[in-house]
Amino acid sequence: MRLSRFYMPVLKDIPSEAQIVSHRLMLRAGMVRQQGAGIYAWLPLGQRVLNKIANIVREEQNRAGAVEMLMPTIQQADLWRESGRYDDYGKEMLRITDRHEREMLYGPTNEEMITELVRASVKSYRQLPLILYHIQWKFRDEIRPRFGVMRGREFLMKDAYSFDVDEAGARRAYDKMFLAYLNTFARMGLTAVPMRADTGPIGGDLSHEFIILAETGESQVFCDRDLLELAPPGPDLDWDGDLRALVAARTALYAATEEMHDSAKFAAQTPKERQVSARGIEVGHIFYFGDKYSKAMQAMITGPDGQDRPAQMGSYGIGVSRLIGAIIEANHDEAGMIWPEAVAPFGIGLINLRVGDSACDSACAQAYAALTAAGREPLYDDTAERPGAKFSVMDLIGLPKQLIIGPKGLAAGTVEIKDRRSGEREELSLDAALNRLCANG
Amino acid sequence: MRLSRFYMPVLKDIPSEAQIVSHRLMLRAGMVRQQGAGIYAWLPLGQRVLNKIANIVREEQNRAGAVEMLMPTIQQADLWRESGRYDDYGKEMLRITDRHEREMLYGPTNEEMITELVRASVKSYRQLPLILYHIQWKFRDEIRPRFGVMRGREFLMKDAYSFDVDEAGARRAYDKMFLAYLNTFARMGLTAVPMRADTGPIGGDLSHEFIILAETGESQVFCDRDLLELAPPGPDLDWDGDLRALVAARTALYAATEEMHDSAKFAAQTPKERQVSARGIEVGHIFYFGDKYSKAMQAMITGPDGQDRPAQMGSYGIGVSRLIGAIIEANHDEAGMIWPEAVAPFGIGLINLRVGDSACDSACAQAYAALTAAGREPLYDDTAERPGAKFSVMDLIGLPKQLIIGPKGLAAGTVEIKDRRSGEREELSLDAALNRLCANG
Numbered sequence: 001m002r003l004s005r006f007y008m009p010v011l012k013d014i015p016s017e018a019q020i021v022s023h024r025l026m027l028r029a030g031m032v033r034q035q036g037a038g039i040y041a042w043l044p045l046g047q048r049v050l051n052k053i054a055n056i057v058r059e060e061q062n063r064a065g066a067v068e069m070l071m072p073t074i075q076q077a078d079l080w081r082e083s084g085r086y087d088d089y090g091k092e093m094l095r096i097t098d099r100h101e102r103e104m105l106y107g108p109t110n111e112e113m114i115t116e117l118v119r120a121s122v123k124s125y126r127q128l129p130l131i132l133y134h135i136q137w138k139f140r141d142e143i144r145p146r147f148g149v150m151r152g153r154e155f156l157m158k159d160a161y162s163f164d165v166d167e168a169g170a171r172r173a174y175d176k177m178f179l180a181y182l183n184t185f186a187r188m189g190l191t192a193v194p195m196r197a198d199t200g201p202i203g204g205d206l207s208h209e210f211i212i213l214a215e216t217g218e219s220q221v222f223c224d225r226d227l228l229e230l231a232p233p234g235p236d237l238d239w240d241g242d243l244r245a246l247v248a249a250r251t252a253l254y255a256a257t258e259e260m261h262d263s264a265k266f267a268a269q270t271p272k273e274r275q276v277s278a279r280g281i282e283v284g285h286i287f288y289f290g291d292k293y294s295k296a297m298q299a300m301i302t303g304p305d306g307q308d309r310p311a312q313m314g315s316y317g318i319g320v321s322r323l324i325g326a327i328i329e330a331n332h333d334e335a336g337m338i339w340p341e342a343v344a345p346f347g348i349g350l351i352n353l354r355v356g357d358s359a360c361d362s363a364c365a366q367a368y369a370a371l372t373a374a375g376r377e378p379l380y381d382d383t384a385e386r387p388g389a390k391f392s393v394m395d396l397i398g399l400p401k402q403l404i405i406g407p408k409g410l411a412a413g414t415v416e417i418k419d420r421r422s423g424e425r426e427e428l429s430l431d432a433a434l435n436r437l438c439a440n441g
Numbered sequence: 442m443r444l445s446r447f448y449m450p451v452l453k454d455i456p457s458e459a460q461i462v463s464h465r466l467m468l469r470a471g472m473v474r475q476q477g478a479g480i481y482a483w484l485p486l487g488q489r490v491l492n493k494i495a496n497i498v499r500e501e502q503n504r505a506g507a508v509e510m511l512m513p514t515i516q517q518a519d520l521w522r523e524s525g526r527y528d529d530y531g532k533e534m535l536r537i538t539d540r541h542e543r544e545m546l547y548g549p550t551n552e553e554m555i556t557e558l559v560r561a562s563v564k565s566y567r568q569l570p571l572i573l574y575h576i577q578w579k580f581r582d583e584i585r586p587r588f589g590v591m592r593g594r595e596f597l598m599k600d601a602y603s604f605d606v607d608e609a610g611a612r613r614a615y616d617k618m619f620l621a622y623l624n625t626f627a628r629m630g631l632t633a634v635p636m637r638a639d640t641g642p643i644g645g646d647l648s649h650e651f652i653i654l655a656e657t658g659e660s661q662v663f664c665d666r667d668l669l670e671l672a673p674p675g676p677d678l679d680w681d682g683d684l685r686a687l688v689a690a691r692t693a694l695y696a697a698t699e700e701m702h703d704s705a706k707f708a709a710q711t712p713k714e715r716q717v718s719a720r721g722i723e724v725g726h727i728f729y730f731g732d733k734y735s736k737a738m739q740a741m742i743t744g745p746d747g748q749d750r751p752a753q754m755g756s757y758g759i760g761v762s763r764l765i766g767a768i769i770e771a772n773h774d775e776a777g778m779i780w781p782e783a784v785a786p787f788g789i790g791l792i793n794l795r796v797g798d799s800a801c802d803s804a805c806a807q808a809y810a811a812l813t814a815a816g817r818e819p820l821y822d823d824t825a826e827r828p829g830a831k832f833s834v835m836d837l838i839g840l841p842k843q844l845i846i847g848p849k850g851l852a853a854g855t856v857e858i859k860d861r862r863s864g865e866r867e868e869l870s871l872d873a874a875l876n877r878l879c880a881n882g
Contacts, residue, residue: 096537
């Protein structure tokens with residue numbers, strides 16, 4: 001992409017309303033623009049990151065055997081009356097009345113709708129197990145939206161729902177999502193720790209939040225340091241095999257959010273030098289709630305014994321839009337954001353230090369073509385800005401690598417590669433630079 | 442994908458509420474399920490087609506130089522008061538009040554929001570031209586939603602918006618979208634004819650609808666038969682070159698929707714044997730409306746002469762979810778849907794006629810692995826259903842090719858390939874079949 005043809009309205013002033021660093025940086029870099037309290041337009045730079053995160057989530061859901069679908073944002077009130085949550089949900093539910101005075105709502109979550117869908121078509125244990133998911137906009141009318149996309153009202157969520165004939169099957173689905181989440185967050189460069197959590201308005205008696213540690217985290221969390229060192233299961237995991245040991249290796253170690261924390265248990269279970277108490281950001285939340293919805297809504301499954309019973313269910317959420325904020329909170333410095341490779345909006349920032357100089361223009365054209373062909377997604381700053389401004393903007397938006405081409409270097413036969421995270425710079429020939437950058441895509 | 446692990450709830454009975462063939466087939470095949478009047482859940486089979494259509498739209502928008510972003514579904518009423526459309530829009534606008542009694546709405550279109558975004562950051566002709574687009578859910582509270590996803594209330598639309606400093610620039614943006622649309626629809630196997638159209642609530646004085654002809658079309662249209670024969674401009678078009686001749690070659694020929702039809706002009710301009718009067722389905726609509734929004738909302742651009750003027754704008758829509766219905770209306774037979782290759786939910790239906798038979802199972806496993814590796818996206822019917830039921834379902838969902846593997850054929854050293862559209866069948870060895878099917882992906 002040529003910057004002159006892109007739309008990236010960088011702000012010079014730091015917006016005063018933004019309290020946390022991710023919100024400030026996203027506004028400054030022109031990734032989002034507020035369109036109402038807790039409602040954001042995703043400008044092109046932000047949309048690209050959102051899309052990359054959603055794709056990683058999608059790939060890891062598919063790998064674990066979940067099947068993608070897409071439920072609408074608007075739901076009927078009657079559906080929520082069946083579960084009893086229409087009245088329970090309170091003011092966070094955005095209630096809507098249409099032209100025919102029908103009561104509707106903007107979905108904050110989809111347990112009811114998916115239960116209705118499955119009860120209409122799934123009758124026998126032979127049709128199970130089933131994990132369905134979608135990536136769709138949700139709305140929760142938070143009383144005080146804040147922290148930018150970290151706690152917005154309209155937000156993008158991946159929510160999956162599992163259906164099984166018995167508790168053992170449901171636990172297996174839970175374990176699949178548990179492990180899929182570890183792989184998902186690891187691919188984004190995040191270490192997410194599963195922690196026992198409160199089930200809240202979703203209900204049920206088993207639940208884990210996936211928490212990443214960051215100084216600016218919204219809540220206090222407690223865990224065993226060993227959990228931070230455990231490698232994710234990885235893409236070669238046999239999803240049809242026994243997953244219990246992999247999950248148990250993690251749940252055996254202490255980890256809890258503030259609401260579930262038991263300091264005596266923490267101390268008894270965890271050697272002092274391994275006790276971590278830190279701030280955390282929730283990026284995923286999984287629930288096993290058995291027959292809470294299937295019983296109320298009569299989603300019955302005939303088992304191998306010929307008996308009908310309510311389906312055993314769980315639900316599994318990842319805050320896709322919130323993750324952008326979380327990744328920035330965990331990856332930035334004074335100059336701006338530092339994107340992990342897999343979610344960077346572009347792979348390489350190509351800076352032309354003197355647009356109009358024929359040597360610079362032609363070297364940049366060559367680099368742009370080669371990097372594009374190699375799938376490295378360069379963002380080419382071909383604007384007439386001065387070098388200092390170009391450097392600041394490129395550091396601000398935090399692409400993993402920069403390739404800097406200027407007249408002085410070219411006269412000496414060199415260009416410069418800068419690694420955004422380490423700050424390391426290296427001068428080398430254009431060919432050597434392109435070989436290097438095209439190879440590590 | 443193995444059908445046993447997929448979720449495709451095929452209906453045995455033809456739903457009586459569905460009036461048109463695309464709606465009936467989508468319900469029967471388990472592509473969608475109604476969740477309220479004009480509101481649908483996209484089940485996995487439908488979601489896959491929706492995703493393929495959206496991706497083609499996206500690729501062709503990008504090729505023409507439009508830049509993707511993503512605006513929220515919920516908008517502030519005040520924004521629409523600036524343009525005067527908050528009161529004008531009427532009951533089709535879904536109006537919402539939040540917990541703080543703020544007036545909001547579910548966006549039916551985004552002219553106001555994009556104008557607000559651009560006025561905040563674009564001040565000079567040097568920052569133009571600009572075409573921004575997003576693919577996002579919209580809501581129009583139709584009084585009588587019908588025809589399934591063809592006229593739903595919650596629907597997925599691609600809407601693009603162009604900004605230029607003068608009319609010549611705006612006309613150029615219009616021409617780009619005009620030609621990009623021809624390529625977009627052609628890739629989906631559709632011949633879409635641009636027709637002069639009424640501008641309706643969007644406003645302006647230049648507008649074309651893109652119409653595909655289908656017996657079940659919603660409105661009467663009139664055009665010169667030659668327009669149906671013109672090849673699309675194709676992917677090698679130079680988008681930076683002069684596009685006027687390509688557009689003029691089409692606009693010179695008569696084509697109009699019913700509201701704009703002038704029968705005297707039609708007769709004068711079109712030889713009798715080339716006069717087509719047919720039913721049509723609108724799949725895209727483009728508008729040039731000059732300064733209608735930029736003037737009301739003060740989106741001012743400084744020109745090369747140093748003078749400020751309102752930006753010249755246009756907007757460009759494609760009904761992504763509606764297209765699925767339109768494609769089915771134009772591509773089906775008595776047995777079911779017939780998907781054009783580029784938008785088929787899967788490329789090949791692989792039918793195992795005797796699951797449990799070791800020769801069948803191992804030949805199917807080999808075929809499934811080879812087709813998957815070749816990127817042909819097979820849907821493998823590995824269920825215990827009887828052959829007749831498998832054939833019906835595979836014909837109903839209309840994948841372009843079927844590979845049928847059974848014990849009798851294998852004993853004779855053959856498998857069968859069926860072309861869904863022509864109905865042609867061919868017996869050949871498994872290796873030859875796989876060579877053929879893997880090659881034409």
